[in-house]
Amino acid sequence: xxxxxxxxxxxxxxxxxxxxxxxxxxxxxxxxxxxxxxxxxxxxxxxxxxxxxxxxxxxxxxxxxxxxxxxxxxxxxxxxxxxxxxxxxxxxxxxxxxxxxxxxxxxxxxxxxxxxxxxxxxxxxxxxxxxxxxxxxxxxxxxxxxxxxxxxxxxxxxxxxxxxxxxxxxxxxxxxxxxxxxxxxxxxxxxxxxxxxxxxxxxxxxxxxxxxxxxxxxxxxxxxxxxxxxxxxxxxxxxxxxxxxxxxxxxxxxxxxxxxxxxxxxxxxxxxxxxxxxxxxxxxxxxxxxxxxxxxxxxxxxxxxxxxxxxxxxxxxxxxxxxxxxxxxxxxxxxxxxxxxxxxxxxxxxxxxxxxx
Amino acid sequence: xxxxxxxxxxxxxxxxxxxxxxxxxxxxxxxxxxxxxxxxxxxxxxxxxxxxxxxxxxxxxxxxxxxxxxxxxxxxxxxxxxxxxxxxxxxxxxxxxxxxxxxxxxxxxxxxxxxxxxxxxxxxxxxxxxxxxxxxxxxxxxxxxxxxxxxxxxxxxxxxxxxxxxxxxxxxxxxxxxxxxxxxxxxxxxxxxxxxxxxxxxxxxxxxxxxxxxxxxxxxxxxxxxxxxxxxxxxxxxxxxxxxxxxxxxxxxxxxxxxxxxxxxxxxxxxxxxxxxxxxxxxxxxxxxxxxxxxxxxxxxxxxxxxxxxxxxxxxxxxxxxxxxxxxxxxxxxxxxxxxxxxxxxxxxxxxxxxxx
Numbered sequence: 004x005x006x007x008x009x010x011x012x013x014x015x016x017x018x019x020x021x022x023x024x025x026x027x028x029x030x031x032x033x034x035x036x037x038x039x040x041x042x043x044x045x046x047x048x049x050x051x052x053x054x055x056x057x058x059x060x061x062x063x064x065x066x067x068x069x070x071x072x073x074x075x076x077x078x079x080x081x082x083x084x085x086x087x088x089x090x091x092x093x094x095x096x097x098x099x100x101x102x103x104x105x106x107x108x109x110x111x112x113x114x115x116x117x118x119x120x121x122x123x124x125x126x127x128x129x130x131x132x133x134x135x136x137x138x139x140x141x142x143x144x145x146x147x148x149x150x151x152x153x154x155x156x157x158x159x160x161x162x163x164x165x166x167x168x169x170x171x172x173x174x175x176x177x178x179x180x181x182x183x184x185x186x187x188x189x190x191x192x193x194x195x196x197x198x199x200x201x202x203x204x205x206x207x208x209x210x211x212x213x214x215x216x217x218x219x220x221x222x223x224x225x226x227x228x229x230x231x232x233x234x235x236x237x238x239x240x241x242x243x244x245x246x247x248x249x250x251x252x253x254x255x256x257x258x259x260x261x262x263x264x265x266x267x268x269x270x271x272x273x274x275x276x277x278x279x280x281x282x283x284x285x286x287x288x289x290x291x292x293x294x295x296x297x298x299x300x301x302x303x304x305x306x307x308x309x310x311x312x313x314x315x316x317x318x319x320x321x322x323x324x325x326x327x328x329x330x331x332x333x334x335x336x337x338x339x340x341x342x343x344x345x346x347x348x349x350x351x352x353x354x355x356x357x358x359x360x
Numbered sequence: 361x362x363x364x365x366x367x368x369x370x371x372x373x374x375x376x377x378x379x380x381x382x383x384x385x386x387x388x389x390x391x392x393x394x395x396x397x398x399x400x401x402x403x404x405x406x407x408x409x410x411x412x413x414x415x416x417x418x419x420x421x422x423x424x425x426x427x428x429x430x431x432x433x434x435x436x437x438x439x440x441x442x443x444x445x446x447x448x449x450x451x452x453x454x455x456x457x458x459x460x461x462x463x464x465x466x467x468x469x470x471x472x473x474x475x476x477x478x479x480x481x482x483x484x485x486x487x488x489x490x491x492x493x494x495x496x497x498x499x500x501x502x503x504x505x506x507x508x509x510x511x512x513x514x515x516x517x518x519x520x521x522x523x524x525x526x527x528x529x530x531x532x533x534x535x536x537x538x539x540x541x542x543x544x545x546x547x548x549x550x551x552x553x554x555x556x557x558x559x560x561x562x563x564x565x566x567x568x569x570x571x572x573x574x575x576x577x578x579x580x581x582x583x584x585x586x587x588x589x590x591x592x593x594x595x596x597x598x599x600x601x602x603x604x605x606x607x608x609x610x611x612x613x614x615x616x617x618x619x620x621x622x623x624x625x626x627x628x629x630x631x632x633x634x635x636x637x638x639x640x641x642x643x644x645x646x647x648x649x650x651x652x653x654x655x656x657x658x659x660x661x662x663x664x665x666x667x668x669x670x671x672x673x674x675x676x677x678x679x680x681x682x683x684x685x686x687x688x689x690x691x692x693x694x695x696x697x698x699x700x701x702x703x704x705x706x707x708x709x710x711x712x713x714x715x716x717x
Contacts, residue, residue, distance in 0.1 A: 077466030079436040080647040108465050109434030114648050150665060152674035157665060165601050175604070177597035183590050200589050209671020227584060227591050232557050233540055234584050240534035240680050241598075243665075244522050247532070251657045252648040258664050275660060290437040291471050291609040300608045303632060307615050308507060308514060308600075314566020317509035323597050 047187030090121030154209030170298030176324030202229025255280025404544030447478030511566030527655030533681030559586025612637025
């Protein structure tokens with residue numbers, strides 16, 4: 004394990020995106036989007052995936068010079084064709100369209116097809132904050148999750164992010180997979196050789212399991228709730244809504260046909276759409292009420308929840324986004340620790356592109 | 361227990377709303393909205409609550425002749441003041457504004473203050489379906505739910521409904537509380553004198569409990585997920601988003617200040633807003649892609665999920681909205697069974713207003 008400064012990792016990442024042919028602006032944006040995951044503590048979605056993106060490019064599943072374009076629109080909506088670009092640049096382009104439409108008619112809603120993995124949903128949703136807007140971002144992903152009662156994997160972890168500005172308080176930023184636990188948490192337990200809690204995974208026959216390696220044995224992750232008795236049908240509904248907004252509205256692939264991230268996996272057969280789908284929303288605060296009033300009440304909301312009486316053993320109630328912001332501050336100051344396998348992976352990339360980490 | 365035809369219950373309910381002073385149109389709409397819960401099998405939110413609405417009116421917490429008005433708007437948004445009206449009529453009025461805005465600019469988004477309980481969220485979301493639109497409805501509610509790590513009740517069950525049209529298939533209609541289990545399910549267990557499963561409730565100190573009567577002992581319901589290990593912070597985030605969209609955007613009450621449904625409970629002190637808040641959305645399908653294309657792919661989505669291989673012991677994967685539609689069909693044909701306490705309650709109402717059940 005070694006420590007790297009954000010700036011060092013940013014320069015390296017940007018350079019790799021330049022090497023595969025991205026424009027200066029795209030490489031800059033893609034590096035920023037990707038590393039926002041490392042900064043916010045979502046290590047599974049950050050620079051650890053850089054070589055995966057490069058392999059997708061080599062497999063010609065990612066286009067480094069996409070012509071991202073609006074193919075359908077109304078004053079408050081658009082559908083964007085990502086031209087197989089990196090989701091890391093298609094996402095921000097689409098979110099910008101949502102923001103522009105919100106400036107013009109109050110809200111903007113953009114569904115995207117023909118894209119790829121966009122990093123963490125929170126990065127895109129948070130783009131709305133400096134505009135005094137609420138930002139929403141979601142994406143589908145390749146199927147690892149079984150709907151309630153099924154033994155088949157039909158949904159991705161399909162995350163939802165919602166970023167809401169406040170006044171003196173820091174913004175409210177929710178960013179969560181619609182499963183009981185994100186895949187990254189399973190990977191942590193795999194490394195520690197520990198069991199998963201009940202309700203995280205099931206085996207290939209749909210039976211409850213605590214084996215953290217079930218995904219490698221044709222098992223599945225479970226929707227938020229875990230089982231029917233604990234509301235897994237609600238997690239299944241949420242994941243489905245993300246899939247439909249991201250792909251049925253846009254013309255992307257959905258359900259079991261969403262392309263996988265690892266380039267060594269074959270593409271699904273008989274794909275009904277193009278690429279991966281995302282969905283973005285932006286709502287101008289002052290399209291509802293004066294922004295100053297909103298900010299005052301949002302501050303009051305946050306303060307009330309922060310000061311809630313806690314159950315024994317817990318220090319205080321967390322406002323969504325707080326832990327990630329603390330990690331970001333700490334890592335910006337003290338650098339980002341990377342695990343040896345990740346460093347090795349980056350060094351191989353460096354060798355491949357004749358640059359250094 | 362006795363059986364009543366929908367028409368009989370509808371006439372009775374409409375008459376009661378007329379008796380408290382609602383207009384013909386409002387009484388008709390309120391009865392339709394309220395009884396949609398009984399038809400869809402959500403017995404806790406239907407006619408069983410009629411006397412509760414009447415008590416709210418007697419306590420002057422409900423205004424039977426509200427002047428519902430738009431107080432702020434942009435082409436795609438509005439804030440509506442419900443003038444303390446029945447949520448059962450304020451909700452549809454607001455949803456209609458969302459639909460009208462979607463006709464004009466692609467989508468419409470309406471936040472509502474100064475309203476009351478609106479019945480089931482699904483009723484409002486489904487109003488969008490005949491317009492070839494996706495409908496979204498959510499509401500906050502009086503605090504019964506403790507955020508993750510807290511022993512205080514700060515959120516309501518804050519449901520979310522999303523209705524999505526299909527082609528030959530029936531529409532996708534998700535309608536769920538953002539808690540592990542809806543309060544109605546606790547009431548069923550109370551009647552049967554059974555324990556609650558783990559993860560549904562906690563006691564007044566925030567300790568896990570299986571006592572179905574915890575809510576009467578200052579305990580709390582738990583957010584979807586149940587505990588941190590099973591993602592309760594995600595249920596807490598969802599409930600919070602519903603609260604903020606419904607109340608901070610509109611100027612309604614939020615968190616622990618949302619007014620209670622039972623009229624015998626005192627109103628919260630130092631309320632920061634007016635009444636209960638709702639949030640509605642309507643998105644025109646053809647604001648994204650030709651409706652015919654959307655319908656074809658939505659049918660394909662539904663068929664794929666319907667035909668998913670099941671885990672042992674389960675017949676098939678359920679599409680959100682299917683069970684409720686089957687109950688509605690059956691009850692429209694064969695009538696609605698009411699429990700004796702509900703019938704007694706309605707007979708008392710009948711006596712009070714000199715009419716008959």
